[in-house]
Amino acid sequence: MSKKDILVIDDNEIVLKSCKRILESENYSVTICSSATEGIEIIKKHKYDLIILDIVMPGCNGLTLSGKIKDDHPGTRVLIISGYMEPKPFSEIIKEEKMNFLSKPFTPEELLTAVSEIITAMPTNKGIN
Amino acid sequence: MNHNIRLYLIASLLGMTVMVGGISLFFGTYLINKAVISEAKNRICFDLNTALEMYSNVEKQINSCLSLTALEQGWGDCISNDNTQKMKNRLTDLAQILNLDFSGFVKNDRTTLCRQSRNTPNTPGSLINPVALLALESKSTVSGTFVLSHEEIKAEDPELAEFMKIKLINRSDDETQGLTEEMSCMIIAAAVPIYEDNLFLGVIYGGIVLNKSTEIVDRVRKTVFQNETFKGQNIGTVTIFLKNLRISTNVLTKEGVRAVGTQISEEVGRKVLIEGGSWIDRAFVVDDWNITAYKPIKDYHGSIEGVLSVGVIESKYLDFKRNTLLVFIAITAAGIIIAAVLGYVLSIFVLHPVYELIKISKKVSSGDLYPKMGKISKGEMGILQKTFMEMIVTLREQNIHQKEESEKRLIISEKQASVGRLAAGVAHEINNPLTGVLTFTHMLLRRKDLDSEMRSDLETIAKATDRVKVIVKGLLNFSRQIKLKPELSDINKEIKETINLIENQALVKRVFLCFDPGADIQKRTLDRSQFQSVIMNILINAIDATDPGGNITISTRYNLKTQNGKHREIEIIITDSGCGISPEQLDRLFDPFFTTKDVGKGTGLGLSVSLGIIEHHGGTISVKSQIGKGSSFIIHLPLDKKNE
Ligand SMILES: Nc1ncnc2c1ncn2[C@@H]1O[C@H](COP(=O)(O)OP(=O)(O)O)[C@@H](O)[C@H]1O
Ligand SMILES: [Mg+2]
Numbered sequence: 160m161s162k163k164d165i166l167v168i169d170d171n172e173i174v175l176k177s178c179k180r181i182l183e184s185e186n187y188s189v190t191i192c193s194s195a196t197e198g199i200e201i202i203k204k205h206k207y208d209l210i211i212l213d214i215v216m217p218g219c220n221g222l223t224l225s226g227k228i229k230d231d232h233p234g235t236r237v238l239i240i241s242g243y244m245e246p247k248p249f250s251e252i253i254k255e256e257k258m259n260f261l262s263k264p265f266t267p268e269e270l271l272t273a274v275s276e277i278i279t280a281m282p283t284n285k286g287i288n
Numbered sequence: 289m290n291h292n293i294r295l296y297l298i299a300s301l302l303g304m305t306v307m308v309g310g311i312s313l314f315f316g317t318y319l320i321n322k323a324v325i326s327e328a329k330n331r332i333c334f335d336l337n338t339a340l341e342m343y344s345n346v347e348k349q350i351n352s353c354l355s356l357t358a359l360e361q362g363w364g365d366c367i368s369n370d371n372t373q374k375m376k377n378r379l380t381d382l383a384q385i386l387n388l389d390f391s392g393f394v395k396n397d398r399t400t401l402c403r404q405s406r407n408t409p410n411t412p413g414s415l416i417n418p419v420a421l422l423a424l425e426s427k428s429t430v431s432g433t434f435v436l437s438h439e440e441i442k443a444e445d446p447e448l449a450e451f452m453k454i455k456l457i458n459r460s461d462d463e464t465q466g467l468t469e470e471m472s473c474m475i476i477a478a479a480v481p482i483y484e485d486n487l488f489l490g491v492i493y494g495g496i497v498l499n500k501s502t503e504i505v506d507r508v509r510k511t512v513f514q515n516e517t518f519k520g521q522n523i524g525t526v527t528i529f530l531k532n533l534r535i536s537t538n539v540l541t542k543e544g545v546r547a548v549g550t551q552i553s554e555e556v557g558r559k560v561l562i563e564g565g566s567w568i569d570r571a572f573v574v575d576d577w578n579i580t581a582y583k584p585i586k587d588y589h590g591s592i593e594g595v596l597s598v599g600v601i602e603s604k605y606l607d608f609k610r611n612t613l614l615v616f617i618a619i620t621a622a623g624i625i626i627a628a629v630l631g632y633v634l635s636i637f638v639l640h641p642v643y644e645l646i647k648i649s650k651k652v653s654s655g656d657l658y659p660k661m662g663k664i665s666k667g668e669m670g671i672l673q674k675t676f677m678e679m680i681v682t683l684r685e686q687n688i689h690q691k692e693e694s695e696k697r698l699i700i701s702e703k704q705a706s707v708g709r710l711a712a713g714v715a716h717e718i719n720n721p722l723t724g725v726l727t728f729t730h731m732l733l734r735r736k737d738l739d740s741e742m743r744s745d746l747e748t749i750a751k752a753t754d755r756v757k758v759i760v761k762g763l764l765n766f767s768r769q770i771k772l773k774p775e776l777s778d779i780n781k782e783i784k785e786t787i788n789l790i791e792n793q794a795l796v797k798r799v800f801l802c803f804d805p806g807a808d809i810q811k812r813t814l815d816r817s818q819f820q821s822v823i824m825n826i827l828i829n830a831i832d833a834t835d836p837g838g839n840i841t842i843s844t845r846y847n848l849k850t851q852n853g854k855h856r857e858i859e860i861i862i863t864d865s866g867c868g869i870s871p872e873q874l875d876r877l878f879d880p881f882f883t884t885k886d887v888g889k890g891t892g893l894g895l896s897v898s899l900g901i902i903e904h905h906g907g908t909i910s911v912k913s914q915i916g917k918g919s920s921f922i923i924h925l926p927l928d929k930k931n932e
Binding site: 171173174176177178180181184215242263264266267268 | 715716717719720721722723724725726727728730731734753757760
């Protein structure tokens with residue numbers, strides 16, 4: 160089983176560090192990135208299995224970016240993480256689009272559960288198995 | 289409409305004067321008519337009495353003069369000496385004084401010794417004068433009115449008798465058609481017995497003939513009417529009738545001669561000659577209407593032989609009546625004109641405050657709540673004006689109250705929003721480090737090489753951090769609870785409602801608000817009160833920035849901006865012609881507590897909270913501004929996903 164590539168985009172360094180630490184402990188390959196614009200560049204260069212996205216970031220919000228990723232990279236999954244616990248307009252969009260969502264703060268177990276749920280549900284994953 | 293009131297006022301005043309004038313004219317005419325006629329009648333009555341008095345004075349005068357003459361000495365001598373000349377002289381003197389037409393002396397043996405008349409110096413005849421005969425028989429004084437036959441007067445003076453004949457001027461309906469001449473003669477005469485040494489010697493007599501005489505009637509007219517004339521005509525006339533025949537008169541015929549020979553009107557004749565009454569009324573005399581009075585003349589024996597009448601030509605009174613009426617009409621007409629003018633002036637006077645009120649109410653309805661009211665009038669108008677002013681004051685208070693209310697609402701929602709935003713901000717900021725703490729604590733706890741003390745310490749950290757997590761979550765829930773009451777709302781309607789709240793403020797500052805709602809704007813889930821507070825905030829800022837006379841326009845529209853090829857966005861554009869915002873200010877515009885307004889007026893929270901609210905609805909606010917030209921705030925609101 161190949162290592163899954165995960166990209167984390169968040170403007171907060173502590174969050175980035177935490178995600179990297181948790182996910183690497185479970186043998187995921189983790190790339191971190193602190194801005195949406197930078198993230199877009201990285202996505203262009205490499206195909207990720209999962210992108211973990213913060214909603215509220217300067218310059219661009221996570222939902223817009225999520226839409227972009229879905230359109231450009233159909234195989235890539237997205238997990239939204241946000242400190243605004245389900246703000247209404249966002250939460251509606253999230254529900255509507257059946258997005259994966261995790262609210263901050265989270266414990267390592269919560270993050271790992273969310274990630275492994277997404278990865279096991281991936282059709283490519285099944286195909287490989 | 290306004291002019292109608294004035295017209296009504298004048299018309300009613302005019303109508304009233306015309307009515308009052310008409311009524312008084314009507315009754316005035318009636319009263320004047322009555323007064324004039326009754327005055328005329330009164331006067332003619334009085335005049336008739338005077339005439340009668342004068343008439344009887346003639347008789348008395350003859351009587352007393354004859355009596356005096358009878359007392360003179362020497363009548364006996366005259367008789368015994370057959371001195372008729374002396375007798376004659378005496379009679380001539382008498383006749384001259386009394387202007388007698390005839391006189392004479394009859395001896396006790398019934399012989400007429402001497403006759404004296406104007407034309408025939410001495411005409412003794414066999415026929416004794418009937419007046420003298422009466423005195424002879426009664427041996428006492430006899431005086432009065434008598435009617436003598438032609439023969440009898442002829443005995444006195446044949447020439448006179450001839451002259452006294454009166455040709456009847458026949459009327460067509462005259463019953464005495466066959467008769468053409470009146471031969472008998474009316475006289476006033478007296479006969480006085482003469483005694484000497486207690487011996488009855490005879491009587492002297494004398495009289496004046498009334499037929500064709502002018503003396504008495506003219507004298508009476510002169511006395512009674514003072515020869516007053518009206519249009520060249522004597523106003524008064526005096527007439528003596530023998531039976532129904534005018535024998536002595538100053539009534540003139542059309543030809544201008546005395547109307548001797550004409551007759552009394554049948555009606556009057558019946559009343560006066562037959563019934564012996566008097567007559568006072570209008571009467572057609574010869575050929576003119578007169579106001580006349582008639583009284584019978586009784587002869588010595590007491591039988592009605594003639595009529596004395598006086599008359600005043602009616603036209604004099606008619607003229608007087610007409611003049612009076614003219615004056616009356618003139619006064620009424622003047623009254624009407626004065627009423628019209630007065631009505632006009634009054635209407636201006638009365639309506640001026642009304643027009644003033646109309647002007648003021650127009651001002652008020654256009655938003656000026658501080659209109660200048662002119663002088664407060666007295667009475668009801670003043671009450672109306674005062675009440676109106678009170679109404680305006682109430683309106684003003686209400687307006688202020690409303691303004692305060694909406695400001696209060698704004699402040700409350702601003703406060704709520706800022707608390708929520710603060711909470712959200714804090715939560716966001718705390719969540720990130722909290723994630724770190726949670727992560728690394730748990731990672732540490734995974735290690736198997738921890739001694740129990742260290743493990744228990746870490747577990748305490750993890751528990752405490754979990755607790756912080758719960759608190760932050762609670763804080764966020766709390767802020768959400770305040771903030772979000774999303775309902776499916778009509779954006780245009782919300783904006784309209786907000787404008788209604790703020791409109792008066794703009795009107796008072798004379799800033800014109802204009803709303804141009806876009807067509808078919810879809811409903812969207814909104815927190816209505818917060819959305820309204822955003823619009824209100826931006827509007828208030830715009831009003832504050834705009835000088836009187838400026839404009840603020842609000843419009844809504846779709847921006848068919850492609851976002852993932854799908855997203856549609858509503859734009860709410862609020863543009864003012866105010867002072868504008870400099871680029872440096874533009875950078876800090878949405879910062880909390882940034883304000884250029886005086887302390888107490890501006891909090892600097894308005895825009896920052898507004899942005900927060902709009903962002904929570906998934907939108908943004910952008911600003912374009914040019915110093916001195918104005919600013920444009922654009923709220924971008926994405927539509928609900930499900931509506932796309
Ligand atoms: N339409 C506008 N035109 C010019 N200046 C504006 C306008 N709207 C806002 N501003 C400026 O932005 C500042 C901040 O506005 P705001 O956040 O609503 O706070 P406040 O109104 O309490 O001052 C105002 O003090 C004013 O200087
Ligand atoms: Mg403000």
